[in-house]
Amino acid sequence: MAINWFPGHMHKAQKEIKEILPTIDVVIEVCDARLPFSSENPMITEIRGDKPLIKILNKSDLADAQLTKVWLEYLDAQHNVKAIALTTESPSIAKQIPTLIKKLVPHKDQEGKQINAVIMGIPNVGKSTLLNTLVGKAKAKVGNEPAVTKGQQRIRLEDGLYLYDTPGMLWPKIVNENSGYRLAVTSAVKDTAFDHDEIACFAAEYLLEAYPDRLKERYKLEELPVTEVELIEAIGRKRGCVKSGGYVDFHKASAILINEIRDKTLGPLTFESPNMVEKEVVYFDELEAKKIAEREAKKEARGRGRKNKPKKKKR
Ligand SMILES: Nc1nc2c(ncn2[C@@H]2O[C@H](COP(=O)(O)OP(=O)(O)OP(=O)(O)O)[C@@H](O)[C@H]2O)c(=O)[nH]1
Ligand SMILES: [Mg+2]
Incomplete structure (x- = not known):
């Protein structure tokens, strides 16, 4: 997204x-x-x-x-x-x-x-x-x-x-999808402009990798879950976000994680390093160039198609 x-x-x-x-x-x-x-x-x-x-x-x-x-x-x-x-x-x-x-x-x-x-x-x-x-x-x-x-x-x-x-400004197209997620996690984007569960999954995946001990300590987890979905479910269970039938209320658990990142309950966190973003820039620039080339090729093919279309005969 x-x-x-x-x-x-x-x-x-x-x-x-x-x-x-x-x-x-x-x-x-x-x-x-x-x-x-x-x-x-x-x-x-x-x-x-x-x-x-x-x-x-x-x-x-x-x-x-x-x-x-x-x-x-x-x-x-x-x-x-x-x-x-x-x-x-x-x-x-x-x-x-x-x-x-x-x-x-x-x-x-x-x-x-x-x-x-x-x-x-x-x-x-x-x-x-x-x-x-x-x-x-x-x-x-x-x-x-x-x-x-x-x-x-x-x-x-x-x-x-x-x-x-001056008023805060974003830009019309955030090419690096990860940047979009990070901006949402830290409240630079209005909450109504994104899906909370997806943002929480992005954050959970990063935290599992970069700050595993903080997660263990904060949510009293003896074993750290492997996937981001499992982590959010574990947070939900710890916080009593369980619906009838024993299902975790994923949306509520996601909101808990996002809020605890934002209000520093999870401690001071940084979501990127120069090394990390240099690699991302190369990856997303290549992806964007590929998308543009594909769009151009489609446009050209459509143009050619139009040229080759048999003209209607005049009566
Ligand atoms: N934790 C923390 N919060 C801060 C700091 N500086 C500002 N804030 C908080 O960040 C929020 C946004 O602050 P603003 O000064 O309104 O931000 P802005 O960049 O002018 O925002 P827009 O006008 O909407 O673009 C407020 O709740 C501030 O209290 C800081 O150094 N640390
Ligand atoms: Mg302002």
Whole structure:
């Protein structure tokens, strides 16, 4: 199942960002520290061009600290990128962002010219929360669901330094199916846009591989089940989600797993590593190229068919 969610306000947000872009000096992309690759919006990468980028791995309190370190090094090595990990649990690091912005455009700072930065990123990743931390006031509305911010907002951080908050944006086609699942697990996609059971199966398969001990401990499992379906059923049985006839209520058990991932009950988790995603990118790019080639071949065959069709005789 491919997850695509690109409502109208995101299309509008993209258009509005393009309009202010010529005045922007520094782009701040807020990503989710649990999925630094999947939460990177390719549309933003394209819009940004070569402008200096502050890449934020946000909600790092929910992510695996060891993997966050690996990701920071990986991202920092990219051209014109400064990567930092943030969490609302230690706002003092966020407070250093204005200084960092100025450092990235030293000529403007030295000449006393106005500097504009923009915060962009996928939905529900903490963009407005960050803006509020920087301003020290609740200027922007925040909420634990995607698409809280619907329009652009410009705020003065200090004399000569302005920051835009923008609505969370996804992109029209998420080619990497795994990325779609990861975005759904971490609530970047509205819950109504996907099938809970399928997302829980995806998460269960990954957790069995990457965090088996956490599962054992949390759900008091002596033996870890082999498959994701067995794991969700075991969670359901432990939590009393059993219907008449002894069947596990799979939907309820799936919801328990997803909620416990989201609210950190299962501990800090990261869903991808640079190594893993590099392999996935190659795989999904090849798959996409194959699909396009097949579609083209079909189109051509249809065209040829039309040409060879015998014409109706005129009377
Ligand atoms: N655990 C954790 N939660 C955070 C952090 N930062 C923000 N949040 C929570 O994430 C949710 C979304 O925050 P917002 O600031 O509204 O996110 P946004 O990116 O502006 O979302 P949209 O406007 O919908 O695109 C809120 O419930 C915040 O409290 C963080 O560092 N750690
Ligand atoms: Mg917002």
